[in-house]
Amino acid sequence: MSKHRWQRFGMAAAALGLALLHGGGTAVAGPDGITIGVLNDQSGPYADITGQGSVIAARMAVEDFGGRVLGKPVKLIFADHQQKPDVANTIARKWLDADKVDLIVDVPNSGILLAVQEIVRNTSGILIAAGGGTSRFTSEACSPYGFMWVYDSYALANSMGRAVTAQGGKSWFFLPVDYAWGEALSADLSAAVQASGGTVTGSVKTPLNTADYSSFLLRAQASKADVVALLNAGADTINSVKQANEFGIVSGGQRLATGLFYLNDARSVGLDTAQGLLVADGYYWDQTSETRAWAERFQKRHNGRMPSSIQMGVYSAVLHYLKSVAAAGSDNRDDIARKIRELPVRDAIVPDGRVREDGIMLHDILLLQVKTPAESTGEWDLFKIVKTTPGSQAFRPLEQSKCPMIKRP
Structure with missing residues (x-):
């Protein structure tokens, strides 16, 4: 075309x-x-x-x-x-x-x-x-x-949560940002994880736009959960991913997942630190x-x-x-x-x-994985598409919605 x-x-x-x-x-x-x-x-x-x-x-x-x-x-x-x-x-x-x-x-x-x-x-x-x-x-x-x-939080959690749990992430520890987005994503991800046979072992709210995640990451690390989920966005995600790397979350055997991790975030953090991270998103420029x-x-x-x-x-x-x-x-x-x-x-x-x-x-909702430095061919070649979930399967089924505008049988 x-x-x-x-x-x-x-x-x-x-x-x-x-x-x-x-x-x-x-x-x-x-x-x-x-x-x-x-x-x-x-x-x-x-x-x-x-x-x-x-x-x-x-x-x-x-x-x-x-x-x-x-x-x-x-x-x-x-x-x-x-x-x-x-x-x-x-x-x-x-x-x-x-x-x-x-x-x-x-x-x-x-x-x-x-x-x-x-x-x-x-x-x-x-x-x-x-x-x-x-x-x-x-x-x-x-x-x-x-x-x-x-x-929305349901589509991202449903796509990412089910995929990571299916790959062996059976126990999770959540670090949601303390406002409506973190609350919604935490609830939707918890439902997706449990529906896939996993468990949520703990959760600690983190402040919006905080510079220090040390106390939160230490609690997540001590939980020994298979997956530490950073349920934030933007600069908060960048800071928490960097500090999780400094604390050895991944090198210690735990997996790291995020609610949102944008192209700009991956570029800022760098592939050496973010490689392998699985995230869900709506669109990708190289799609x-x-x-x-x-x-x-x-x-x-x-x-x-x-x-x-x-x-x-x-x-x-x-x-x-x-x-x-x-x-x-x-x-x-x-x-x-x-x-x-x-x-x-x-x-x-x-x-x-x-x-x-x-x-x-x-x-469609995309399941993306951050590339390794060897896989990337340029400054903005940062993700690969692992899975594509049709919107009809990714978003909340209409019959489960609490929207009062929906016509019920």
Whole structure:
């Protein structure tokens, strides 16, 4: 397939928007057009995996779509929530009330994501999660206007937990970060491990953005568990993996697993330290010819950096949102939300996805393994794909969801 197939996605999407505009006669956006807000961590532990990279990815989606929808311009803004719920809530309320933002996207930090979900539900606009991953977002806390685009804690735990347990990791010790993401991942991983015949021997919460994991790692080491699970993300994962290596967790016979370990993390830690680590994720830049071509474009715009899975998800989410606005023929959020669920998700990142009624975008979840130095062929050649789990098997079955929007028999 041609390296430049991604161009046809944007051209087709733009054509769809123009066709609706000129064919329907009543397809209009608000007086200021459509405004998209990227809300994420621009300066803290998740800045590398979201931050300006997510803004660039969103801008690429807008440009590929044609920059306009329903005859009006698409405006892109961004803000730093600083990992503080009160800051994030203030930004979200201002965006929705004063700035008339139509879409909020990204939102790493699951506690913040759940708070913004309620603001959007009760105010206006649509929310698409790329960074935040608590499975509660589309279960107990689901909303007609909230969508999950990259992964959730259930899908990651289900894929990674079952695989590692099947490989002999029968006893586990958890080190979850102390906020909603760690809590959700801990619960979902525990269920996956136990369903696979394993046991959880202990668990200790760790502070967000801490520099010292020594006391936590010593407790995990003393447990003699087969697997030590670092249930955090971003800079916290980098620090804990490095310190686990210094304490000899792996050399002492225990295995190390993570809830999330991004491309940027592997590059920062180094293959000598991280090699062999098994992780689950939604996307990887070297997955297909289309993802490679898109990643090369992104790399040129982001100081030579390849995209994280979150940044790839932001691109797909924004592009699908704009297609849905065009298909809806208006900026009414109920019409747009309906089209988000109706339209297939097809772009350079997601070849064949679909959005369930609970807001989960079903797509493959990848089980990745960090390469050895000998296996790597370049600076960003850091993972190999060990297993691909279809979305229908990776994500929580719809009948097990607690989302009140699901129609029960």
